[in-house]
Amino acid sequence: MPHIPLRVLVLEDHSFQRSVAVNLLRQLGCQAVFEAADGAEALAVLQACGPVDIALCDLHMEGMDGLEFLQRIGNTGQVGSIIISSSLSGDLRRSVRQIISLLGLEFLGDLGKPLRLEALESLLKKRLRARGTRRPPRRPPEVLQEDEIRHALAEHQLQAYYQPKFDLHTGDVCGVEVLARWEHPSKGVLSPALFMPVLERCGLMDQLLFRQMEQALTLQHKVRGLGHTLNMAFNLQAEQLTNDQLAPRIKALLARHSAVGAGLTFELTENGLLEASETSIKNLVRLRMMGCSLAIDDFGAGFSSLQRLCLLPFTEIKLDAEFVRTLKQEPRCQAAIYSTLALGRALDMSVVVEGIETDEQRRHLLRLGANIGQGYLCARPMSEADLLGWLSQQRICA
Structure with a gap:
């Protein structure tokens, strides 16, 4: 089995689909895979287990939904990037992508539902490439007089x-x-x-x-x-x-x-x-x-x-x-x-x-x-x- 040095949190309220996502990630060899049924549980997982590289997020859930979860983790450094996995319509998912950007989070991709192994693997590799080529933060621009x-x-x-x-x-x-x-x-x-x-x-x-x-x-x-x-x-x-x-x-x-x-x-x-x-x-x-x-x-x-x-x-x-x-x-x-x-x-x-x-x-x-x-x-x-x-x-x- 391949080994991918990524920590991934799966946020999905449907138990069967959450199980599918977790199994696919483990099949792809992710270093650690965590799961949560709603946003509140996901925040508790992050508190207990530490930051993750990727959060694979559903959006429409009972309890704390995906939007509130994203708002809570924005600019905290707890999540490296976001993958959306939702059955919401395309126009709503596009709007959520804008929210992700405005919250200062990195958007990795939109997989929709059901999850496909090849598409998920492609995004994991994209994350690895980005991590390997990430540049140090730019210095603030010089203020000219x-x-x-x-x-x-x-x-x-x-x-x-x-x-x-x-x-x-x-x-x-x-x-x-x-x-x-x-x-x-x-x-x-x-x-x-x-x-x-x-x-x-x-x-x-x-x-x-x-x-x-x-x-x-x-x-x-x-x-x-x-x-x-x-x-x-x-x-x-x-x-x-x-x-x-x-x-x-x-x-x-x-x-x-x-x-x-x-x-x-x-x-x-x-x-x-x-x-x-x-x-x-x-x-x-x-x-x-x-x-x-x-x-x-x-x-x-x-x-x-x-x-x-x-x-x-x-x-x-x-x-x-x-x-x-x-x-x-x-x-x-x-x-x-x-x-x-x-x-x-x-x-x-x-x-x-x-x-x-x-x-x-x-x-x-x-x-x-x-x-x-x-x-x-x-x-x-x-x-x-x-x-x-x-x-x-x-x-x-x-």
Whole structure:
């Protein structure tokens, strides 16, 4: 009999099914297998026998149910990971998975009922692999000071990086999203998570935006000289739209670079537009009148998407990457993607699907009717020099 160095607790109120689970785990060679008929008994087992690697949990039980048990053990370190084994409907089990994540517990898998030996063995091996490759906890991110950020802006250390959008059918590049990276002289390339909050707090977002636009429009001119047209997409925050000089400044910048608004897209997250002011709407309208496209970013992550689409002059929907991450496991995500694509067609808006990392996801999205995507499958964000070299090997949409 094989030996698997795992301690497993079976939480199941049906005596026969509990016996089946215990026997399967012992057949697979688990180091120790404990059992309990409800949550209260499971807590007592943990108290008496110590922590376990895995809790195999039913959810609907008399007495303390699986949900309360999970809540009691969240962040206690008593259970390494959770396997759900329940006859509840798929939508309820998916919601429980979210609860597990919010409680700080590791979700290992959902086996449903009845238990199958092969599926259970696969999850046990998954747990062993995870334990063998677990990394030490990350150090908390460094807190950067305002004077450091201002110095970085003055010294042009905050550089525009570019992540392509691509045609899912052909792989052709359709445009790029302009992102910010800090090319620190001693610390290397720093993530925006380290400096963006300081820029926002200190009112420096406009300074960053126009620095990025200067760089991106210069690059756009270079690419145009090579016979290509490359749309540049910039992130805008709702707060920036309250500045009545925003659109005039962008118009002047375009004139200075002999560029046209049709070559630009501005991406706005829906959460920041819950109460758009008169000035905000006026800026959006002026940007559209200049020929710029407007994208609602992270679509589906907020609470008022449809209202925003109806009231504000958007031309593009960027579907949040979370829908793609769970595309294979979550039938509802497939329905949400399909419905968003249909909505885009009905509103005459393009839809860009974010977060595409595998060719399997690309093919699945094509079957759902998607055309344009963004993600690591095509390319990661890159510097201007790297982008120019990369583009020389790619095709660009006309």
